[in-house]
Amino acid sequence: MSLSQIEYFVAIAEEGHMGRAARRLHVSQPPLSRQLRALEDELGARLFARTPRGMRLLPAGEAFLTEARAVLDAVEAARRAVERTRDPRRE
Amino acid sequence: MSLSQIEYFVAIAEEGHMGRAARRLHVSQPPLSRQLRALEDELGARLFARTPRGMRLLPAGEAFLTEARAVLDAVEAARRAVERTRDPRRE
């Protein structure tokens, strides 16, 4: 599992559509498809249902989405924590 | 920033020593040195002071360590969240 896989997953979940998620992430569609599959394989569960119109979250995906956002938020918090030690704390 | 960089950083912080961290992570020392530098470059701050005896956390490193653990915990939580949807909730 990698941070970009998590970012990809969240984008797909929010767009409900791989093409749009790809455009938003500035990557092409195949990497998204592959990384999502790799993520599902590693987790041992399908996260999306592939429909002819796009991607719809499955229960496992719903559960993962919440925690995935928490991971990304934690990463942002980590970045800011370092930032804060640089500037002499102006809050 | 990648999850392995975060794992590497935490291991170095806990061991205070690159060689021991490398052994614990089952990688060799050079990758650790490189990934740590890449992390520091990306964050724009030194996380450790390099001493002749090993690595000592700097203030930025202390701040990052707390949040880094939170990230790894969040990843674990995400894994378990999916796991929970697989087994029909036996709690």
Added chain:
DNA sequence: CGCGTCCAATACCGATTTCGCATCGGCCGG
């Protein structure tokens, strides 16, 4: 004072991973 030792950093190379382009297969709507 050297000299051996222990530390992280770097050079170099091979292996693995990842990407993008092109294309395929499936599924609807007309």
Added chain:
DNA sequence: CCGGCCGATGCGAAATCGGTATTGGACGCG
């Protein structure tokens, strides 16, 4: 049927990553 819109896959190029070997610097001991 057929055309268009999905995600999935094959493939070759590019980037990433790890390991071995080596360097450079600081301390401890004779």
